[in-house]
Amino acid sequence: MSIVHPITSRQPHPDFLTHPAAIAWRRLRPGSDWPIAISILKQRCKSAIYKMDGAAPDGSAVVAKLVEGEPYSRFREDHSVLAGKWLGLLHSLGSRVVAASQLPHRGPVHYLAHLRAARQRLRTDLKVLDLPPGQSAVFAAVIAQCNLLESHWSQLEKWDALLPSTFIHADFKPKNAVIRAGPDGPAFFSYDWELSGWGNPAIDIAHVNLSAYRSAAEEFGPHLDPDALQLTALLGRIYLRLAAFAWESHKMDPRWELSTEHLSIYQEEMAAAIAAAPWERKTNGHGTVASLQVPDEAPRKGIPGANSVANLMIKTLEVALSRSRGRKVRIQKLRRQACIATESFQSERLRASLNSGEVLPIFLKDLNPAHQTEAARKVREFDLAQSYRELHVYQGILSRIQLGTPELYAVRWEPERGIFWLFLEDTGNSRLRECRNFAKWALAARWAARFHFAIQALPASQTAFLPKYDRAHYQEVANQIEQTLPTLQSADSRVVAQALDHFTGQIDWLSALPRDLIHGQYFGRNIMLRPRNKERPIAVIDWETAAFGPGTFDLVSLASGNWTDGQKQTLYRAYFEECKTKTGFHGNWNEFCTELREIELYQALQWIAWWRNRSLSFNFGKWIRELSRIMRSHPAMSLRS
Structure with missing residues (x-):
């Protein structure tokens, strides 16, 4: 007699109902618990790796992208045979899945778009960049190949029609597959399906054993002509290189040397594919496909006397500025x-x-954690999480809105060399915290309201990398405070313990508040005042703490410190009225003030957890005083003597 144990599942946090990692896990393991927290382990250009706490059957964490096995090599015959059989089954069975036909089409139109995008970007680069002759030759050769292929595109369309469309992986490469040992021998596993679609299987079978593919495919599908299969695989190699051209030309800035090296390899592989293709003779009298000739270019002289670091800075800035301005920019002198x-x-x-x-x-900002200031090392983690966050905020968010944040001129990001450089607009030396003109502070409050509203127009995919102020976040702050309490002086401990008791009772309420993209440390020290600039008077800097949280968090940061109650109310009103005027906000003033009080208390506790004790920094005492002030004026609590 078998006993079936019912599966019980905790109620999911609302944020996780739409989180891609949680959704994928629940589809893979129906009935599994929802995670209690989700964090990003690694953010990549095209993907992210997530950790889901509490999602495994035993309550442990699940990493959303964990692949084990022997790396797949297309140069090993046994691996190529396994891949061929696996793809044969995938394509023959995938063609029967009706839903698969609704996926993005990966046919000639898709790859022609890749060709044209790559060619346009490389043409622009040749025009505006001052490249060494070797790099210019690579660019010109790729452009020539694109021209040639486009002129013969009708032939590629004929080859694409040789096999019927089916469900395809479309990013089938060695890094996206492994070989695992199983009870019946080695087994093939593939992952990274974000580019999968509906189309000719050419791009999948470009580098696999075609005999193995054919035998597996014909088990469930129609007979495949060997010659048609060979031509389809050749077409796949052309498609692969066109996709690679597009990708490398897109990520050329700031790693143009590395991307040029990759382009050189892809250009040689494309040349081999073009030479092997059975091109039809042109009817216009120009004959068959000719060999590709590329123009030469005079070498550029180095900058006299420039040291290696300065020279690297100059090269980085020249490339980026030439691209953004659409003309060749040369730096004749760089002062540091x-x-x-x-x-x-x-x-x-x-x-x-x-x-x-x-x-x-x-303004050059060096985001290498090893190059933090001595004060920052006492409290900051020695990792790249916040550095990556600031990079992505500038590249993917601030560059898309026109609210006066510092312009990002260039990036140099080479982890293997310890280079993490942001080249930003230098907005001067005048910080808001040194400004006695209170009208400027009210201006910053109104700017925050416009910023929070402007970000709402961005697609979720552009901001998905940012952490959230959710229940797990607030609970973590409470846990840190609890761990800190035994180390505090008795007077400090009493104040913090009373505030913590109130805060823990508000966590669910705080977690339910609407979230905006917030700066995270919207203090006067992070707000620069541009001199003589009425259109863009302020510039907000230092975005490594950006997150999704209540917009009022930025407002209470701005209003923290030695302000009178009347001045605080003026800042609150400036933000509130700007929300109503510019964004159509219809909130209630009393409810707004209630939220501000709770966010004020939370913020003070967060900074107390950050600074930990009085011996670490004078800032700890400052936030104890701020917390005491908040508690004295809080209607739901009073500081007990």
């Missing part, structure tokens, strides 16, 4: 000055003298 007043990462002020006569002020 270290910033002494920085509070987190080491930085420099640069003055770039351009060939146009313009002197461009640039």
Whole structure:
């Protein structure tokens, strides 16, 4: 007699109902528990790796992208045979799945778009960049190949029609597959399906054993002509290289040397595929496919006297500025000055003298964790999470809105060399925290309201990498405070314990608040005042703590400190009225003030957990005083003597 144990599942957090990692896990393991927390382990250009706490059957964590096995090699015959059999089954059975036909089409139109996009970007680069002759030759050769293929595109369309469309992986490469040992021998496993679609199987079978593919495919499908299969695989190699051209030309900035090396390899592989293809003779009298000739270019002389670091900075800026301005930009002189007043990462002020006569002020921020200031090392984690976050905020979010944040001129990001450089617009030395003109502070409150509203127009895919102020986040702050309590002086401990008791009772309420993209440390020190600029008077800097949380968090950050109650109310009103005027906000003022009080208390506790005790920094005492003030004025609690 078998006993069936019912599966019980906890109620999911609302955020996880739409989280891609949680959805994929529940589809893979129906009936599994929802995770209690989801965090990003690694953010990549095209994907992310997530950790889902509490999702496994035993309550342990699940990593959303964990693949074990022997790396797949297309050069090993046994691996190629396994891949061929696996793809044969996938394609023959996938053609019967009706839903698969609704996936994105990966046919000639798709790859012609890749061809044209790559060619356009490379043409622009050749026009505006001052490249060494070797790199220029690679660009020109790829452009010539694109021209040639487009002129013969009708032939590629005929080859694409040789096999029927089916469900395809479309990103079938060695890094996306492994070989595992099983009870019946080695087995093939593939992953990374985000590019999968509906189309000719050419791109999947470009580098597999075709005999193995044919035998497996014919077991469930029609007879396949060997010659048609060979031509389809050749077409797949052309499609693969066109996709690679598009991808490398897209990510050329800032790693143009590495991308050029990749392009050189892909160009040679494309040349081999073009040479092997049975092209039809052109009817216009020009004959068959000709060999590709590429123009030469005079070498560029190095910058006299420039050291290696400065020279790398110059090269990075010249490429990026040439692209953004649509013309060749040369830096004739670069002056460097270290910033002494920085509070987190080491930085420099640069003055770039351009060939146009313009002197461009640039702020270089070095996001290498090893280059943090001594004060920052006491409290910051030694990892790249916040560095990556700031990079993605500037590239994917701030660059898409026009609210006066510093312009991102260039990026140099080479983890293997310890280079994590952001080249930003230098907005000057005037910080809001030193400004006694209260109208400027009210202006910053209104700016925050516009910023929170503007971000709502961005698609969720562009902001998915940001952490959320959800229940797990607030609970973690409470846990940190609990661990800190035994180490505090008795007077501090009493204040913090009372505040913590109130805060833990508000966690569910806080978790349910609407979330906006917030700066996370919207203090006067992170708000620069541009001199003589009425259109863009303020510039908000240091975005490594950006997150999704209540917009009021930024407002209470701005209003924290030695303000009178009347001044705080003025800042609150400025934000509130801007929301109503610019965004159509219809909130209630009293409810708004209630939210501000709770966020104020939470923020003070968060900073107390950050600074930990008085011996670490004077900032701890500042936040104890701020917490005491908040508690004295809070209607739901009073500081007990």
